[in-house]
Amino acid sequence: MASSSSSPSSPGLASSSCKACNASSEPVASTSYASLLAQLGNTPDLSAEPWQIGSFEPFSPPGVDVLRRAFRFRNFKTAQAFAQRVGNEVAEVEKHHPALITEWGKVTVLWWTHAINGLHENDFICAAKTDEIASSAQGLKK
Ligand SMILES: C[C@H](O)[C@H](O)[C@H]1CNC2=NC(N)=NC(=O)C2=N1
Numbered sequence: 001m002a003s004s005s006s007s008p009s010s011p012g013l014a015s016s017s018c019k020a021c022n023a024s025s026e027p028v029a030s031t032s033y034a035s036l037l038a039q040l041g042n043t044p045d046l047s048a049e050p051w052q053i054g055s056f057e058p059f060s061p062p063g064v065d066v067l068r069r070a071f072r073f074r075n076f077k078t079a080q081a082f083a084q085r086v087g088n089e090v091a092e093v094e095k096h097h098p099a100l101i102t103e104w105g106k107v108t109v110l111w112w113t114h115a116i117n118g119l120h121e122n123d124f125i126c127a128a129k130t131d132e133i134a135s136s137a138q139g140l141k142k
Pocket residue numbers: 021095096097098111112113114115116
């Protein structure tokens with residue numbers, strides 16, 4: 001595993017707030033990208049199975065860069081409650097909204113900035129806040 005699945009993020013990022021963003025906002029600079037990823041606990045782990053996503057990681061479907069992490073839960077109810085907390089406590093507070101895929105025992109969270117079709121510092125802030133919620137979420141499987 002790349003890191004503990006409960007709370008790999010640095011408290012600094014998780015206690016920052018999102019800045020207003022529009023189509024001319026700057027994506028994260030290549031110089032800060034690696035440091036921001038490291039703050040989310042992302043370190044290369046060549047021994048991990050391809051389906052394990054133990055920390056937020058870059059994911060690049062054609063045409064867009066995304067941060068993605070899958071969280072495992074004991075059942076559907078606890079997965080759904082976590083997705084709702086991310087929606088209410090991060091997305092609606094920060095006015096920055098993820099894709100949340102809720103399945104039995106699993107929530108996949110994808111952060112990117114629609115306005116720039118890529119990654120902004122806001123995405124790293126929201127990813128860190130998501131990790132923080134996971135660290136106290138009921139039913140999370142570590
Ligand atoms: C007007 C409103 O603030 C914007 O449309 C916000 C809403 N939530 C958003 N969420 C995300 N992830 N990216 C955006 O560019 C975005 N824009």
